[in-house]
Amino acid sequence: MYAYDELDRTLINERVSEFRDQVKRRLSGELTEDEFKILRLQNGVYLQLHAYMFRVAIPYGTLSSKQLRRLAHVARRYDRGYGHFTTRQNIQFNWIKLAELPDALADLAEVGIHAMQTSGNNMRNVTSDQWAGVAPGEIEDPRIWSELIRQHTTLHPEFSFLPRKFKIAITAAEHDRAAIKIHDIGLRLHKNADGETGFEVLVGGGLGRTPFIAKTIKPFVSGRDILSYIEAILRVYNQYGRRDNIYKARIKILVHELGIEKFAKEVEEEWKAMGDVGLTLDHAAIEEVRSRFSYPAYEKLPHMPDELKQAAHDPLFERWRKNSVSAHKVQGYSIVTLSLKPVGGPPGDATAEQMDAVADLADKYSFGEIRVGHEQNLALPHVAKRDLPQLFKALDRLGLATPNVNLVTDIIACPGLDYCSLANARSIPIAQELTRRFANHDTADLIGRLHINISGCINACGHHHVGHIGILGVEKNGEEFYQITIGGRADENAQLGTLIGPAVPYAEVADVIEDIVEAYLALRDRPEELFVDTVKRLGVEPIRERVYATR
Amino acid sequence: MPLVKQGRLTTDLFVHVADGAELPGDGAVLVTAERFLADPEALLRRAGKVGVIWPNNRNLDELVPHLDRLATVALVFPTFRDGRAYSQARLLRERYGYDGELRATGQILRDQFVFMTRAGFDAFEVKKDADADAFAQTMKRYSVFYQPTGDGRVTALNRRMQLRHSESAGQ
Numbered sequence: 001m002y003a004y005d006e007l008d009r010t011l012i013n014e015r016v017s018e019f020r021d022q023v024k025r026r027l028s029g030e031l032t033e034d035e036f037k038i039l040r041l042q043n044g045v046y047l048q049l050h051a052y053m054f055r056v057a058i059p060y061g062t063l064s065s066k067q068l069r070r071l072a073h074v075a076r077r078y079d080r081g082y083g084h085f086t087t088r089q090n091i092q093f094n095w096i097k098l099a100e101l102p103d104a105l106a107d108l109a110e111v112g113i114h115a116m117q118t119s120g121n122n123m124r125n126v127t128s129d130q131w132a133g134v135a136p137g138e139i140e141d142p143r144i145w146s147e148l149i150r151q152h153t154t155l156h157p158e159f160s161f162l163p164r165k166f167k168i169a170i171t172a173a174e175h176d177r178a179a180i181k182i183h184d185i186g187l188r189l190h191k192n193a194d195g196e197t198g199f200e201v202l203v204g205g206g207l208g209r210t211p212f213i214a215k216t217i218k219p220f221v222s223g224r225d226i227l228s229y230i231e232a233i234l235r236v237y238n239q240y241g242r243r244d245n246i247y248k249a250r251i252k253i254l255v256h257e258l259g260i261e262k263f264a265k266e267v268e269e270e271w272k273a274m275g276d277v278g279l280t281l282d283h284a285a286i287e288e289v290r291s292r293f294s295y296p297a298y299e300k301l302p303h304m305p306d307e308l309k310q311a312a313h314d315p316l317f318e319r320w321r322k323n324s325v326s327a328h329k330v331q332g333y334s335i336v337t338l339s340l341k342p343v344g345g346p347p348g349d350a351t352a353e354q355m356d357a358v359a360d361l362a363d364k365y366s367f368g369e370i371r372v373g374h375e376q377n378l379a380l381p382h383v384a385k386r387d388l389p390q391l392f393k394a395l396d397r398l399g400l401a402t403p404n405v406n407l408v409t410d411i412i413a414c415p416g417l418d419y420c421s422l423a424n425a426r427s428i429p430i431a432q433e434l435t436r437r438f439a440n441h442d443t444a445d446l447i448g449r450l451h452i453n454i455s456g457c458i459n460a461c462g463h464h465h466v467g468h469i470g471i472l473g474v475e476k477n478g479e480e481f482y483q484i485t486i487g488g489r490a491d492e493n494a495q496l497g498t499l500i501g502p503a504v505p506y507a508e509v510a511d512v513i514e515d516i517v518e519a520y521l522a523l524r525d526r527p528e529e530l531f532v533d534t535v536k537r538l539g540v541e542p543i544r545e546r547v548y549a550t551r
Numbered sequence: 552m553p554l555v556k557q558g559r560l561t562t563d564l565f566v567h568v569a570d571g572a573e574l575p576g577d578g579a580v581l582v583t584a585e586r587f588l589a590d591p592e593a594l595l596r597r598a599g600k601v602g603v604i605w606p607n608n609r610n611l612d613e614l615v616p617h618l619d620r621l622a623t624v625a626l627v628f629p630t631f632r633d634g635r636a637y638s639q640a641r642l643l644r645e646r647y648g649y650d651g652e653l654r655a656t657g658q659i660l661r662d663q664f665v666f667m668t669r670a671g672f673d674a675f676e677v678k679k680d681a682d683a684d685a686f687a688q689t690m691k692r693y694s695v696f697y698q699p700t701g702d703g704r705v706t707a708l709n710r711r712m713q714l715r716h717s718e719s720a721g722q
Binding site for chain 2: 005007008010011014017018022030035038039121151152154155156157158159160161162235238239243273274277278279284285288289
């Protein structure tokens with residue numbers, strides 16, 4: 001956990017009082033709605049279909065139990081008793097009253113949580129691997145760098161009014177769980193031939209109307225230079241990114257229009273011209289931030305405790321363990337994913353009661369720490385294996401032990417037309433229907449790893465382009481239709497999905513998805529061949545034929 | 552429009568002269584980049600200070616050779632969501648060493664004062680009187696800064712390291 005010091009606390013309190021002044025000026029009419037819009041967006045406040053929506057940052061997906069309890073408090077006190085975890089390590093509240101927002105922010109600030117730059121055309125919440133610091137085989141904990149970048153990008157005096165939003169993600173593991181290739185800047189920690197730690201820097205990824213997979217702009221930037229290099233990218237983007245058309249304003253379009261070589265050259269020239277502007281991170285500076293992270297005092301525990309051997313006779317426990325429990329870098333410990341995808345539920349929602357209960361379980365079993373992943377699930381990152389049976393029982397009672405992590409019902413979905421003013425179609429009911437269709441856990445196990453991502457409009461908040469199966473809601477003559485793609489993925493081999501056929505009406509979506517899954521089961525080489533690998537091997541055509549033959 | 556300069560409401564001595572309009576015989580004038588670049592020497596020869604309004608999409612290279620003879624450079628915020636002039640301001644101050652008046656013009660609200668000051672602006676054509684009146688108070692809003700810029704404010708990281716250093720020296 002990163003511990004805020006007096007300076008961090010002072011800054012977020014100063015931000016709360018600034019926002020209080022902005023709300024006051026809006027309510028008194030001193031600010032027009034047009035003026036206020038930009039200011040509220042800088043602080044995570046959207047005007048949605050029914051109410052203001054409030055998006056709170058969970059930087060690099062790390063929360064303390066105290067912070068999670070405070071999020072529960074906000075859900076209960078200012079909202080309707082629940083929150084929605086998003087694909088970018090944020091939580092959203094859907095029913096906030098404008099006049100109460102400054103108080104909600106002040107309550108959050110007390111535990112070191114803020115909503116700075118969770119929307120608007122600025123540098124958004126820095127995201128990372130939800131298993132950062134605990135996954136086996138990491139180069140080092142990417143949260144040290146995430147925090148350095150979080151601080152550097154917070155209220156940046158030059159880059160708070162960019163052409164468009166700007167998202168940075170960091171991974172330090174071989175397997176990319178942070179989806180860095182669909183970010184404006186993706187950073188992959190690695191070591192060069194001399195053993196020095198630095199970053200492969202990727203740029204220009206993003207989904208939305210014009211999706212692109214990020215390209216490598218520089219294979220190695222030393223850790224000491226990472227802030228100045230990011231500053232150079234942003235300066236080029238701030239000056240040359242398009243501002244005439246919001247659909248062409250993301251850095252991906254600039255990179256595409258200039259070409260990666262030309263863009264890289266511009267950045268390199270700017271970087272060289274910058275000289276020493278106080279951004280170089282020497283050893284002491286990095287250690288200063290590293291020293292503010294605390295790690296659990298792990299015990300020396302056996303790899304296979306008796307409690308686990310005994311519980312292995314319980315088939316429900318075993319199913320959950322095999323699905324939701326992952327290897328930890330310390331012997332005797334595990335990472336436990338808590339599915340927020342119950343059958344029939346809206347993906348990523350948690351009630352205030354669940355949040356409080358998870359906070360208690362984190363205190364009891366996970367050194368008071370919780371993680372939030374981009375797949376809209378939670379995780380307890382440091383669970384002793386001997387505690388797994390007890391934890392399973394507790395999670396099961398809370399409805400947080402659905403054994404569907406990474407399976408067909410672990411669906412990513414945006415809020416869609418049920419909440420969002422941009423949406424063309426509903427997302428949540430499609431997800432809910434699919435979780436009912438595939439509610440049988442044996443069937444889901446048989447299908448294996450399969451990511452379904454749903455967006456209710458072209459803005460792609462549900463990451464449909466990179467779902468193994470992607471579902472995109474569109475509007476046709478006043479009716480909800482859905483385009484379906486297959487073969488996308490968001491990991492280190494990130495790829496955009498391919499359209500499988502004509503859009504289908506709302507009522508037929510679940511049938512088509514079932515047919516796609518049927519086709520895959522018939523076509524796969526062997527049970528271990530994942531859906532996405534079958535599509536890669538065969539292409540879209542054989543699946544299309546089977547699915548659309550009778551339509 | 553109220554002008555805030557070096558933290559105070561001030562009378563604007565510069566007259567904005569539109570392209571094609573006749574220049575006053577003396578007195579300070581603000582002209583567009585186009586007018587200025589068409590004949591810089593003629594403008595700089597006349598009695599009275601000269602300032603240039605530099606568009607936010609124009610390369611600074613053409614301005615840099617004239618910087619030491621200009622009384623003000625006005626950078627433009629066509630709307631407050633267009634942040635290109637923040638980069639221009641930092642480049643003028645931090646890379647090209649410009650130390651004359653750097654003026655923000657366009658849609659300027661109090662909510663930009665801290666950012667603008669940190670980027671190097673020291674004069675502001677403020678849209679609303681209430682915002683101009685609130686300048687000094689608004690500038691006190693923040694006491695912690697994460698990024699180093701040319702304004703010299705000490706960053707949070709440096710304050711922490713200084714603190715650590717003095718603590719370890721005191722032991």
